[in-house]
Amino acid sequence: MRKLREINIAREHRTLGGMLRLKAELNGDKIFLKFLDRQYSYRDMHEISNRLARSLQASGIEKGQHVAFMMDNKPELLFLYFAVAKIGGVCVPVNTAAKGELYTYYLTQSDSTFLISDSGLVERFLTVQDQCPDIKRMVIVDDGRPVSAEVRKGLRLEIEEYEALLSAPADDLPNDIVQNSDLAFLLYTSGTTGPSKGNMEPHDMMVSGSISHAEYFGYTPDDVLYTCLPLFHGNALNTCALPALFADATLVVSPRFSASKFWEEVREYGVTQFNLLGAMANILWAQPESPLDRDNKARLCMMVPVPDFAREFEKRYDLKITSVYALTDFGGVTFLSPEHPPSKWKSAGQLRHSMTVAILDDDDYPMPPGVPGEICVRCDEPWTTALGYYKKPEATIESRRNLWFHTGDRGYLDENGFLYFVDRKKDAIRRRGENISSYEVEQIILHHPAVEDVAAYAVQSEMSEDEVMVSVECKKGHSLTFEELIRHCADNMAYFMVPRYVEFVPNLPRTMTEKVEKYKLKQSAQERLHEIWDREASGIIVNRHTN
Structure with missing residues (x-):
């Protein structure tokens, strides 16, 4: 993959302190950080x-x-x-x-x-x-x-x-x-399926990954990068704050995400790049259209993952969507840059230098192009990926079996080497012999004009097999019936994907990085499944012959 910009830093300077010293010598009194009414060079x-x-x-x-x-x-x-x-x-x-x-x-x-x-x-x-x-x-x-x-x-x-x-x-x-090989951070993952794990991240991992962001996305000293995500999280730190520093750009930090204030801040600070993680893109997209939508200087928006409405988002706000495939547990793997063909907009892009990716089945054998399997990765460059899980040697070894880091994500490679994310393995739903992507179910439901956000997940039915359930948050001032939602699903997805169980909730539970906490929804729903609206109990049958 061609880089838009080359940033060459000698190994002895590839520490966080060494990089800050170099950038201070180079940029001096240029403003680096803005926060509310404060700014620092x-x-x-x-x-x-x-x-x-x-x-x-x-x-x-x-x-x-x-x-x-x-x-x-x-x-x-x-x-x-x-x-x-x-x-x-x-x-x-x-x-x-x-x-x-x-x-x-x-x-x-x-x-x-x-x-x-x-x-x-x-x-x-x-x-x-x-x-x-x-x-x-x-x-x-x-x-x-x-x-x-x-x-x-x-x-x-x-x-x-x-x-x-x-x-x-x-x-x-x-x-x-x-x-550069010394440990800089222990970054903890969310731990939704077990105790959180501390990812050991050396200095060079954080430096090289951030430099790659600046290179592949073409960040320049004229750019203004913005984050409202928490700086205790890898996205805000490793894909915004540090890339801004290494690109000689300006960083704007907001206390927290606010849908009502987001675009005001983007306009006020002259932001040219920002990241949207998890449900943030859905929330902003659901806001009423405004004559001010295109009144901004933003040229790039990184979305992870890329939603179905991304191309319309680009037109509405007059910017370009980029993306990555990256993990706190490993590091940055791929980049979808403004230079990539428009036809690849749904992908996570191509490999970063020194990275190798394989799509493997459950026995670690490779899958052919276009066929989903577990995304597994390797790196050829020392000290540029996470070193493992702190005080968890068994988990470290298991995640790196057969010399591949097993991401726990499902995806596929196309014939041109572009990576496509399908789902988290633990979020995949297997219903009556069919593998269902909860992400795809969610994307289709999000197309309904009354839906603000949605979470799809598996619950166990009376037959002890997976059934599709969705928790739906409607837009303010909008209402939706169970039957209307099922009709929308039946018209737009394969019959076996249509949810059996549906609930409407005032707000989906979210982390501070706006990720929906599905495990909470799933646990709650399983305990009260007999109380939740059931399509089959309501007599609505959906099969391959349904019109």
Whole structure:
């Protein structure tokens, strides 16, 4: 695959701290980061993180020590990531929705000994500190919600204030503290089918993957990249924030996703590129059309996966859709760039350099072009993919059996080597001998003008086999009957895909990255299946002869 731009960085500079130093020397006072009414230059980023790094060193953080973060989007989070990386610490971002047992699991499974927390989330730690005796120190970052005297009194660890850390000198740290092969981050997957796994990501994985984004998508110093996804998540960090830095561009960070404010922010900041993950594309597409839709400077929008309405989305907002196939558990694999043929718009693109992909059956034998199987990948370049799951050797070995990383995704390659995502293996539905893609069911239902979003998944019927169920969220001001939805499905999909069970819900449960939590829906539905609308019980028969 041809790159739109070449960014050549010597191996000794391929660390997060080394890259920031290079970019600060190159770009100086050019604005790198904008957040609400604040902005920071490339030089600011480097000098602030130097000050923080020196203070954290003085506080006892050593190379290889694990530092947990409980912080929402703000500039201080990026400053601190770079600071910890510069002294060889390992960043452990924690989903800020975590609490109780889940919060305890993240802190203890990661072997974190140092915690950096928003002031408004400090009380969250107070409730679990007895289960986390290895956390010895805490830095509190003021987020406008003060920590009460009662909470402070209850904390049995050493406390420092973020502002105090800024008093250290801004001098550069030695170049030889960190190597490109050293661990930079433990990024935890969602853990919807079991305990979350900490993915060990070395510096060069994050550097090389981010450089590839800038190269294959042609990001330039004139670009303004925007993210409203949480920076504790790999998408915001590895496909937006770091690519913006390595492309000499400007990064805009928003506190969170808001459908009503999204396009206002895109226009206000002159955004030229943004990412839409999970249901975000569906939510924006469902908004009423406006004369302002094309009033923006955006030229690229990365969608994962690419929905059926992507071409209409391009026309409505006057931009181009790009995509990737990438995993926190492994790294970036493919890129769908603006240079690719329009006929390939539904694909995830072609392979990134040094990557190999195979479509394998359940016994790890290859499938022919066009036939779905499990997407399995390899990399020929050292230190540019995840190193495995932290303290989970069995899971690491199993995921990499026969020298292939098994993604758990189903897809296929076409005759030109373009990769097409079909479904998560665990989300695939097998009904009466037919394999059904929940993603395809969802895409068809999303075409109905009354539907805001939908989740399709398998439930077990009285015959102990999979049946298709959908949970549907309607647009505000719209209504839909069960019969109307089934008629739409029967007219637009194979008869065996038409849902048997249907429920309408006010809101689908979502993660902070706008992914629908299907496991919650499935568990709830299975427990009350006899109460849910059943197409067959209602006498609606759909078969291959149905008109």
